[in-house]
Amino acid sequence: MFIAHFGVALAAKPLAPRASLGTLFLAAQFLDLLWPTLLMAGVERVELAPGAHPPLAFVHYPVSHSLLAVAGWALALGATHFAWRRDARAAVVVGALVASHWMLDLVVHAPDLPLLPAGGPRVGLGLWTMPIAALAIELAIFAAGLAVYVRATRPAGRGGTAGLAGLAVFLGAIQLGNAFGPPPPSVAAVAWVGQAQWLLVLAAWWIDRHRVPSAAGAGAMRGAAA
Numbered sequence: 001m002f003i004a005h006f007g008v009a010l011a012a013k014p015l016a017p018r019a020s021l022g023t024l025f026l027a028a029q030f031l032d033l034l035w036p037t038l039l040m041a042g043v044e045r046v047e048l049a050p051g052a053h054p055p056l057a058f059v060h061y062p063v064s065h066s067l068l069a070v071a072g073w074a075l076a077l078g079a080t081h082f083a084w085r086r087d088a089r090a091a092v093v094v095g096a097l098v099a100s101h102w103m104l105d106l107v108v109h110a111p112d113l114p115l116l117p118a119g120g121p122r123v124g125l126g127l128w129t130m131p132i133a134a135l136a137i138e139l140a141i142f143a144a145g146l147a148v149y150v151r152a153t154r155p156a157g158r159g160g161t162a163g164l165a166g167l168a169v170f171l172g173a174i175q176l177g178n179a180f181g182p183p184p185p186s187v188a189a190v191a192w193v194g195q196a197q198w199l200l201v202l203a204a205w206w207i208d209r210h211r212v213p214s215a216a217g218a219g220a221m222r223g224a225a226a
């Protein structure tokens, strides 16, 4: 699952209007931002699975993707955000976004998501066996999230419009590339492409700086302060 995670982050903006979209992206995609570093460190393992959809076998990823570890990451990121910003509501949203990643992964993954870091049962509802349905659902979640973000904010200058449009097109292109493009040539390539996602966090932060709360978003801001 890829673009739907960013859709959920976009949709969270009115719930945490003072949090940057970069922060929301970081939270919603945190598990997949952590994962490439753990792959490179040899802590977690993925194997190429040519012909499968996606063409990867998630052999071992207990630190980034076991349910218990994810609960810990959600608490840790929420607590870190609260210590930094003193915004309880935003901290809860950040924690919930971290957890949302696992919930969305649960829908599409084969039963390869461990419940416990040490092993035990592995779960996954396997929607990826119906790639077109999975793609349609992901794109729908992203479009809905984008609509919510566009309604909650308005551009303050051209960067806020063109930047957001460019990011949306870029994310859509990656999603379609994942679905229909060639499989990754190596595990190292998977890890490096994964690391490049930090640039998406940076782009989201930059775009958010070029957008301000809309009338609807300002109402959400007052609600958050109350």
Ligand SMILES: [Zn+2]
Pocket (backbone or CB within 6 Å): 031, 032, 065, 101, 105
């Ligand atoms: Zn994931």
